[in-house]
Amino acid sequence: MRIDNPYDKQGTWLRGSFHNHTNNSDGWFSLETVYNMYADYDFLAISDHDKITNLEAICRIPTVFEAIEVSSTKPHMLLVKPPYSIMEGYSNEFTIANYQQFADATLDHGGICVLVHPNRYFSNFWTIEDMLQMERYTGVEIYNGDGNIEYDIAFDKWDSLLSAGRTVWGFGNDDSHVYGQEKQAWNMVLAADHAQEAILDAIRGGSFYVSTGYGFDAIRCEGSKITIDLRSNALLDKMYKYVTLFGKDGRVLHEATGRVKQVVYECQGDEGYVRVSAYIEGGYAAFSQPLFIMKD
Ligand SMILES: [Zn+2]
Ligand SMILES: [Zn+2]
Incomplete structure (x- = not known):
C-alpha cells in the first residue's frame, strides 16, 4: 500500500x-x-x-x-x-x-x-x-x-x-x-x-x-498509518473536537470525539482516499485534502 x-x-x-x-x-x-x-x-x-x-x-x-x-x-x-x-x-x-x-x-x-x-x-x-x-x-x-x-x-x-x-x-x-x-x-x-x-x-x-477557524498542526504517514495532529495548545486541548475521516463515495471511515488532539487511522487499502474533517466545539472547522491510497 x-x-x-x-x-x-x-x-x-x-x-x-x-x-x-x-x-x-x-x-x-x-x-x-x-x-x-x-x-x-x-x-x-x-x-x-x-x-x-x-x-x-x-x-x-x-x-x-x-x-x-x-x-x-x-x-x-x-x-x-x-x-x-x-x-x-x-x-x-x-x-x-x-x-x-x-x-x-x-x-x-x-x-x-x-x-x-x-x-x-x-x-x-x-x-x-x-x-x-x-x-x-x-x-x-x-x-x-x-x-x-x-x-x-x-x-x-x-x-x-x-x-x-x-x-x-x-x-x-x-x-x-x-x-x-x-x-x-x-x-x-x-x-x-x-x-x-x-x-x-x-x-x-x-x-x-x-x-473556517480551526486547523491541523500536521498530517503524517508511516507505513499504512495516518496520524492527524489537530491544532493544539493548552486552551484548545481542553475543548471538545469532532473528527471524521471520509473515504471513496463519502463513506465514513473513522470518527473521534472528545478532548482529542491526535487521531491515528490504520488504512485498510480499499479506501480510495482519506480526507479529514475536524470541528472544534463552536463549529470552527478544518478540512484536509484527500490522501490518495494506492493498493500494491
Ligand atoms: Zn460567482
Ligand atoms: Zn464571486
Missing part, C-alpha cells in the same frame, strides 16, 4: 483567500479597502466578474494575485493568474469548450483554475455532469463564504469527483462583496516561501487545507 500525503513536506503555513470582489464589479468597496480588510493575510486574490482588476493600491498583504471570475448566467469559474490574452474577444458564455479554453490558457500560464460555488442552486451552480466534462482544473470550492449553510457547501460534489478518480483539491474562499463576509473561509497553504510561484506550487500539489 502507498499513501500520497500532500502534507509530507517542509514549509511555512500561509493564510489566504483566492476569491474576493471589489467595486470594479459587484463588490461594495474599493481595492484599497478590500486590502485593508485582509491586511493580516499572507496572500489574497482579487477576482472581479469577467475582468482582471489592476492590483495597484496601498497594500500590506505580502502576496497578491490577479484573478478573474468567469461569470456566465450559468456556472462560475475562478482563474488565478490568468494570462491577459484571455481578454481578447472575451465572452463569458457557458459552454464546456469556452470554459475549458480559459482553464487551459490559465494552467499553461502557471495559474490555477477552480470551479466555484458548485451548489449555489438558486443561480450559478455546476451540474456534476458538467464538472466531469471539464478537465485539468485544480479544484472545486467546497466552502464559499458568500452563501449560507443551505448552499455553497459542496462536499458531496467533491466526493463524487474524487470517487470518479479525479485529482481535484478543495478550496475555501470568502467570495467577499461587503463587510461581514471577510474571513469566513480561507486556505492554509504549506509553501516554501511567500512568492506567488511557491504558493501556487503548493496548491497544485494539494499542500493546503481549508479552514
Whole structure:
C-alpha cells in the first residue's frame, strides 16, 4: 500500500483567500479597502466578474494575485493568474469548450483554475455532469463564504469527483462583496516561501487545507498509518473536537470525539482516499485534502 500525503513536506503555513470582489464589479468597496480588510493575510486574490482588476493600491498583504471570475448566467469559474490574452474577444458564455479554453490558457500560464460555488442552486451552480466534462482544473470550492449553510457547501460534489478518480483539491474562499463576509473561509497553504510561484506550487500539489477557524498542526504517514495532529495548545486541548475521516463515495471511515488532539487511522487499502474533517466545539472547522491510497 502507498499513501500520497500532500502534507509530507517542509514549509511555512500561509493564510489566504483566492476569491474576493471589489467595486470594479459587484463588490461594495474599493481595492484599497478590500486590502485593508485582509491586511493580516499572507496572500489574497482579487477576482472581479469577467475582468482582471489592476492590483495597484496601498497594500500590506505580502502576496497578491490577479484573478478573474468567469461569470456566465450559468456556472462560475475562478482563474488565478490568468494570462491577459484571455481578454481578447472575451465572452463569458457557458459552454464546456469556452470554459475549458480559459482553464487551459490559465494552467499553461502557471495559474490555477477552480470551479466555484458548485451548489449555489438558486443561480450559478455546476451540474456534476458538467464538472466531469471539464478537465485539468485544480479544484472545486467546497466552502464559499458568500452563501449560507443551505448552499455553497459542496462536499458531496467533491466526493463524487474524487470517487470518479479525479485529482481535484478543495478550496475555501470568502467570495467577499461587503463587510461581514471577510474571513469566513480561507486556505492554509504549506509553501516554501511567500512568492506567488511557491504558493501556487503548493496548491497544485494539494499542500493546503481549508479552514473556517480551526486547523491541523500536521498530517503524517508511516507505513499504512495516518496520524492527524489537530491544532493544539493548552486552551484548545481542553475543548471538545469532532473528527471524521471520509473515504471513496463519502463513506465514513473513522470518527473521534472528545478532548482529542491526535487521531491515528490504520488504512485498510480499499479506501480510495482519506480526507479529514475536524470541528472544534463552536463549529470552527478544518478540512484536509484527500490522501490518495494506492493498493500494491
Ligand atoms: Zn460567482
Ligand atoms: Zn464571486
